[in-house]
Amino acid sequence: MRILLTSSYYWPELTGNAPYVTGMAEHYASLGHDVVVTTIFPHYPEWKPLMPRRLMLTQHHQGVEIRRRWNYIPAGHTAARRALYDAIIFGSGLSALPSRRRPDVIIGISPTSSCAHAAVAGRIFRRPYALVFHDIIGQAVRQTGMKGGAVIAGSVGRLELALARGAARVAVYSDGMRDYFAKRGVRESAIQRVRPWTLRWAPAEDPHAARARLGWHPDDFIALHAGNMGLKQGLENLIVAGMHINDSQIKIVLAGEGNQRADLEHRRAALGADNVSFVSPQKWGHYESMLQAADVLIVNQRGAVADMAFPSKLTSYFPAGRPVIAAVAPHSDTAREIESAGAGVVVPADDPAALAAEILNLKYAPWRSDQLGEAGKRYAAGELTPSRILAWYEEFLEAVAATTVRPGRVAAGHRRQLRGSP
Numbered sequence: 001m002r003i004l005l006t007s008s009y010y011w012p013e014l015t016g017n018a019p020y021v022t023g024m025a026e027h028y029a030s031l032g033h034d035v036v037v038t039t040i041f042p043h044y045p046e047w048k049p050l051m052p053r054r055l056m057l058t059q060h061h062q063g064v065e066i067r068r069r070w071n072y073i074p075a076g077h078t079a080a081r082r083a084l085y086d087a088i089i090f091g092s093g094l095s096a097l098p099s100r101r102r103p104d105v106i107i108g109i110s111p112t113s114s115c116a117h118a119a120v121a122g123r124i125f126r127r128p129y130a131l132v133f134h135d136i137i138g139q140a141v142r143q144t145g146m147k148g149g150a151v152i153a154g155s156v157g158r159l160e161l162a163l164a165r166g167a168a169r170v171a172v173y174s175d176g177m178r179d180y181f182a183k184r185g186v187r188e189s190a191i192q193r194v195r196p197w198t199l200r201w202a203p204a205e206d207p208h209a210a211r212a213r214l215g216w217h218p219d220d221f222i223a224l225h226a227g228n229m230g231l232k233q234g235l236e237n238l239i240v241a242g243m244h245i246n247d248s249q250i251k252i253v254l255a256g257e258g259n260q261r262a263d264l265e266h267r268r269a270a271l272g273a274d275n276v277s278f279v280s281p282q283k284w285g286h287y288e289s290m291l292q293a294a295d296v297l298i299v300n301q302r303g304a305v306a307d308m309a310f311p312s313k314l315t316s317y318f319p320a321g322r323p324v325i326a327a328v329a330p331h332s333d334t335a336r337e338i339e340s341a342g343a344g345v346v347v348p349a350d351d352p353a354a355l356a357a358e359i360l361n362l363k364y365a366p367w368r369s370d371q372l373g374e375a376g377k378r379y380a381a382g383e384l385t386p387s388r389i390l391a392w393y394e395e396f397l398e399a400v401a402a403t404t405v406r407p408g409r410v411a412a413g414h415r416r417q418l419r420g421s422p
Contacts, residue, residue, distance in 0.1 A: 001401060002034045004103035006117040008089055010039040011061060014284065015228055015256070017134040018044065019199050020312065021109050027390045028397065029063035037064055038096035038117065040071035040089055045228045045257045047073055067096040077231065077259045086113035093117040103127060105400050111137045112156055115163045128168035130400040132194070133177055136160060161185065168403040171396050173310040174333035192396055196312040197389040198380050201319045203292055204285030210293035214279060221250045221363045224294035227313045229258030234302035237327060237352050239264060242273040244356035250363060255279035255290060291320035296362050299334060300327045303349030310334065315384050318343055318376035323362055323369045327355045343376030
């Protein structure tokens, strides 16, 4: 089949949903499909160009044709700048549509601009479209407290719902997202739960070497948050937690990039939180080594975020074999994932004292840390393998194709009973 994917993020970006969109596209190509991705130039999570930009560029990578268009990168994050960012992605994306090959299947990946791009492509090519929601942007803007977010959250939310109602199929990352759409008029039979998978696990060095490279003392107890530093993470919670810890051996480390990093560094300096430090993003291999070198891994979300976003970092946290502390809403999908894996402890969101107390608890209960870490490794090995989860994406593709392609066009070899689909 000819497959068109519309996405704002793609290879060579290594964080956020880009690796999963890339993995999805490359998997479809490996099955023999003709895959075209329309996207923009890489810039996430640094929000700076990661390669030279021009008006347009066509690349071929791992069997996928990538059609890029110039994009605006906002200097700061307000609702107005985000709206302009998305509008330009939408407009430039239309010029990237393939003109010679009419796609059989069209799939748009959140955020909203790329979902809208897929819907318009559906009209142009007279094909139904499908959507994959990693985040629900309207709700996320409302919940993260973005400056001016309340003004546009309603209109973005209404647009997302309209796009989802018009889609042939909708894939979501969490049960909370499934309930959100089902309660607002999206056919339950059209909604499928998918999830991220463990992208790769190939540490480049042992934990002792990684600690030495990162400047961590052998006696330090490292509580690490790795990944994007954005509004929904609410990482000021970790900085204030550092102020509640009097144990000089405990260090809180924030590794990565994002639009809030500079503000967080200023906040750390203003509070004098000397036990909090920052590490730059790590390349593949060194990233996995860093996770293994830590003593505790932290996932942090604002309490208001709840079920509108699912942290893909858990797919790399669990294989590291380290206990996870989740400072999140207690009834969120993130909390349920931690509890299902048995891999960590959930503490109240936006409660730095509770986070600090649990870090101390795990330092002085190494046997418990080992149990939680081993449970995470078992869960990753059984539930988060690429082969298992990409089979769900095959099922999703076949369900979309059933509404868009004559039955004979779907290869018989791809029609198989898939077990364990959520």
